[in-house]
Amino acid sequence: MSNDALLSVKDLHTHFELRRGVFGRAGFVRAVDGVSFELHRGEAIAVVGESGCGKSTLARTILGLYRPTKGQVLFEGRPLDGDLRWYRRQIGYVQQDPYGALPPFMDVHRILMEPLVINGFQGDRERRIREVLEEVKLTPVEDFLYKFPHQLSGGQQQRLVIARAMILRPKFLVADEPVSMLDASVRVEILELLRGLQRSHNLSVIYITHDLSTVRYFAERIFVMYAGKLIEKAPVQKLLQEPRHPYTQALLAAIPDPDPANAQTFKKIPPGEPPSLVNPPSGCRFHPRCPAFIAGLCDKEAPPEFEPSAGHFVECWLYR
Amino acid sequence: MREKAEVQSRASVGVGAAPPLLRVEDLRLYFRTTQGVVQAVDNISFVLERNQALAILGESGCGKTSLARAILRLLPRNVHTYSGRVELDGVDVMPWSEERFRKEVRWTKISMVAQAAMNSLNPVLRVGDQIAEPLMIHQGMDKQSAWARAREAIQLVGVPVDFLQRYPFELSGGMRQRAVIAMALVTNPDLIILDEPTSALDVLTQANIMNVLKQIKRELHKSYILITHDIATSSELADHVAIMYAGQIVEWGTAEQFYPNPLHPYSQKLMASVPRLREERALDFIPGRPPSLINPPQGCRFAERCPSKFFQCEQEPPMIEVRGGRLVKCWLYR
Secondary structure, eight states: OOTTEEEEEEEEEEEEEEEETTTEEEEEEEEEEEEEEEEETTOEEEEEOOTTSSHHHHHHHHTTSSOOSEEEEEETTEEOOSOOHHHHTTEEEEOSOHHHHSOTTSOHHHHHHHHHHHTTOOSOHHHHHHHHHHHTTOOSHHHHHTOOGGGSOHHHHHHHHHHHHHTTOOSEEEEESTTTTSOHHHHHHHHHHHHHHHHHTTOEEEEEESOHHHHTTTOSEEEEEETTEEEEEEEHHHHHHSOOSHHHHHHHHHOOOSOGGGGGOOOOOOSSOOOOSSSOOSSSTTGGGOTTOOTTTTTTSOOOOEEEETTEEEOOGGGO | OHHHHHHHHHHHHOSSSOOOSEEEEEEEEEEEETTEEEEEEEEEEEEEOTTOEEEEEOOTTSSHHHHHHHHTTOOOTTEEEEEEEEEETTEEOTTSOHHHHHHHTBTTTEEEEOTTGGGSSOTTSOHHHHHHHHHHHHSOOOHHHHHHHHHHHHHHTTOOGGGGGSOGGGSOHHHHHHHHHHHHHTTOOSEEEEESTTTTSOHHHHHHHHHHHHHHHHHHOOEEEEEESOHHHHTTTOSEEEEEETTEEEEEEEHHHHTTOOOSHHHHHHHHTSOOSSSOOOOOOOOSOOOOSSSOOSSOTTGGGOTTOOGGGGSOOOOEEEGGGEEEOOGGGO
């Protein structure tokens, strides 16, 4: 595509082997099963899906924490293999549970100093720590420098995790459910902070979430993931206003806005639960639950990617 | 709609009518800690009618779970103060002994789906044994009839009967949450307290559980107290809404009144922080943090974060009744 792609993901597969006994193979968990996309400079993408759909595995494969079984991740055209230290310096990772992500016995100063030391940051380290604390608005800096994680509120802890992710001035951030553990009012603060950082530093961000309602405040494009595949990819407005895949449609219909009328109606929910990633259904993986299921097609052959309108991609036979 | 709601809330003030299912008056629950006394539930009063759902909304640490525990008398050891009235069908049960309360109230009249209960199922017991257990403990039923009732309860929540024979790890999150709801239903209580019943679940599972709860309310005429921080989801079930802040209820009204038009500045801010799927609107957040419940501020507890603060806020506002029987603890409405 265009040459401003920061990250290209090509036909990525991450499978985990299930073993039985010492030599026996019981099969594979196909957590990521054929994912391709490009992330541009300064762009934020949200990957939305239910638990167990493979979205965190996708994030961790992109971070270089898992080796893909097949396919490739290229960062600025350079493939991820062998020693990844050059890559880790350019990426930041914001975890889901801020308290779990922070070492309880280190104070703020030490938590932020570690990455600088490990990566041999040349320059004024103290100044960099102050800068980054100001960027995430943990101010006045003096009040926070020598605090321990348990002395911070949930929102402040998440700011610290973001500060740590930002301290080496990365080009690219992966945020895995960064606000799901926080209260509603704090959630907005953190999303605004991330959005602000993304814009001021021209960061590329992959935002992993199960919460479609926060996505529009954050991302330019949404990818919907189901059973290891990205079944729909579209700009935010297009996806919210005109969802194409029956799964996306069901997902959107299930999310309430605060409205007293909700109490009067029942929601239509596709029957069943997301499939096992060990033996996913044949053909389209959503077909056993799909209201628009076409017999003889959807259960036989996996749908390729169709483009019903420019920039809107969907893996569904309805758009053939 | 609105008129009907007014009549309902008037009726709940209850002059001469049959006593409400639950009336809580001046309920207080304070805890002793090394830092001082935590005023987790401070002077809370409300009324809940039969076949109604009350949503208690608030952020973490506002005391909403403590309120549930105070109603069900599930108290830790460090209780400092536990006082007020809890009336069930017009009878104050506060003076009752623990033994009598356990037999006649807990799980008999009021049951609870505790927060993250689906993760607290006993991993080595079959689901059916766990659903049947309250019947054997609270009502002294024998195992066979308890299992028969468990079979009924599990079907009510839309789980196939053979799941009773399985162990918790064999069930998905949604199925386990349903099993926990079945456990709360099995003794046929009038009131079920639901503490964050869907917050750890996926969107579709969440919607599914809400459907189940609505169905049960409609068909079995149960009442709910729904405790949650998730305002959007609460609207799936609520007839009335109470907003809690720093141990106190600061606003009370019907769902029709509250969701489109919250009154208390805190409720308004909270509502503005809810992301919308179907509406383009800027999000807002509440600067600062809730006050400590050890030494809460003298006046209005929200004053220091309130955009509309004025001189009178240094005194504690009373609950003020505004149009349509709504209650709001804010001087702006005096």
